[in-house]
Amino acid sequence: MPKKAKKSTSQDVKDTTVIPLKSYSMKEHGVTQSLLISYLTCRMQAALSLCGWKSEGEDVGVTKFGTVMHWFLSQYYSTGLQIPTYEQYLEHIGRDEHTITTAEADIAFLVSAQFPAYAAYYRTMDRRLNIVEAESSFEVPYMATPQHEVCLRGKRDGLYRDGKGRLWLMEHKSVSNLDEGRKSMQLNFCFQTLFYILATEFDLGEEVAGVLYNIVRRPGNRRGKGTTEAFRKRVVETIKGHEPEYYFARFEVVYTPKQKREFNRRLGRLVMEFKLWLEGLRANGLKATIQNDLACDARWICEYLPMCGECSTEGYKRTNNPFPELDN
Numbered sequence: 414m415p416k417k418a419k420k421s422t423s424q425d426v427k428d429t430t431v432i433p434l435k436s437y438s439m440k441e442h443g444v445t446q447s448l449l450i451s452y453l454t455c456r457m458q459a460a461l462s463l464c465g466w467k468s469e470g471e472d473v474g475v476t477k478f479g480t481v482m483h484w485f486l487s488q489y490y491s492t493g494l495q496i497p498t499y500e501q502y503l504e505h506i507g508r509d510e511h512t513i514t515t516a517e518a519d520i521a522f523l524v525s526a527q528f529p530a531y532a533a534y535y536r537t538m539d540r541r542l543n544i545v546e547a548e549s550s551f552e553v554p555y556m557a558t559p560q561h562e563v564c565l566r567g568k569r570d571g572l573y574r575d576g577k578g579r580l581w582l583m584e585h586k587s588v589s590n591l592d593e594g595r596k597s598m599q600l601n602f603c604f605q606t607l608f609y610i611l612a613t614e615f616d617l618g619e620e621v622a623g624v625l626y627n628i629v630r631r632p633g634n635r636r637g638k639g640t641t642e643a644f645r646k647r648v649v650e651t652i653k654g655h656e657p658e659y660y661f662a663r664f665e666v667v668y669t670p671k672q673k674r675e676f677n678r679r680l681g682r683l684v685m686e687f688k689l690w691l692e693g694l695r696a697n698g699l700k701a702t703i704q705n706d707l708a709c710d711a712r713w714i715c716e717y718l719p720m721c722g723e724c725s726t727e728g729y730k731r732t733n734n735p736f737p738e739l740d741n
């Protein structure tokens with residue numbers, strides 16, 4: 414039988430002396446776009462993240478769907494458009510039918526049932542893409558000022574060349590609603606995309622023409638009380654019952670050299686401001702940092718809301734790795 418995820422007990426949330434904050438170095442461990450966005454969103458969120466706190470709750474929503482879908486997409490584009498299977502995913506996460514949780518099995522099945530429709534819809538377009546890489550990590554030296562070198566780190570979803578040989582970034586996004594997904598990407602992903610474009614240009618020494626946003630909508634099916642077989646049948650029927658445009662959307666955004674230069678200046682200033690804040694955090698601890706209550710439940714519910722609201726670390730664990738997402 415699939416098993417349920419466990420939760421941890423309470424620890425001292427105020428302890429900022431532990432690794433990774435103690436040993437964290439912007440040059441050695443790097444800065445990611447998600448850390449800088451956390452810093453811009455809420456200093457407390459960035460501080461808790463740098464102190465190594467991570468939620469242990471089992472994510473069964475659109476975020477988990479996105480993680481599984483990212484794995485399917487990276488396999489698909491790195492194997493010459495071979496469609497991955499549910500069984501291959503289980504092997505990848507080191508689980509089988511007896512050890513995977515019910516919630517995770519359901520999401521893996523949703524993705525594996527939907528993926529053939531994705532592949533069929535984009536087959537002609539994707540055969541024209543000259544894939545350079547799929548889901549790869551980067552670590553790029555970056556001079557925030559002539560005296561201050563840091564490392565930009567992250568994971569690109571994909572890179573490809575178009576028919577004219579120009580390099581493009583590919584960014585996958587999973588959503589529960591395509592219209593909201595499009596809007597969110599247009600409004601909010603400029604920072605993330607420009608961060609990746611700049612890092613890629615420094616990394617490869619070549620201009621990146623722009624980004625292809627690749628949006629996939631999560632099928633709305635839930636298992637309910639029925640059997641696995643009944644659930645699987647329902648998912649397949651639901652996907653067949655809609656036009657592909659209900660689930661899939663793509664659009665391209667081109668960035669001019671001027672936009673990239675302006676972003677480079679903005680990033681340099683942000684990195685230096687972050688550095689000053691980090692020195693204050695090390696010297697004075699969490700009590701000296703500012704929390705932004707307006708960000709607790711804005712577009713997304715903050716991962717640390719139970720911790721901040723109840724001053725309890727129950728359900729959280731502490732890691733020594735400031736960027737575990739780069740290891741997946």
Ligand code: SF4
Pocket residue numbers: 455456457458461704705706708709710715716717718719721722
């Ligand atoms: S719950 Fe709110 S105050 Fe606490 S870290 Fe998150 S955004 Fe900041």
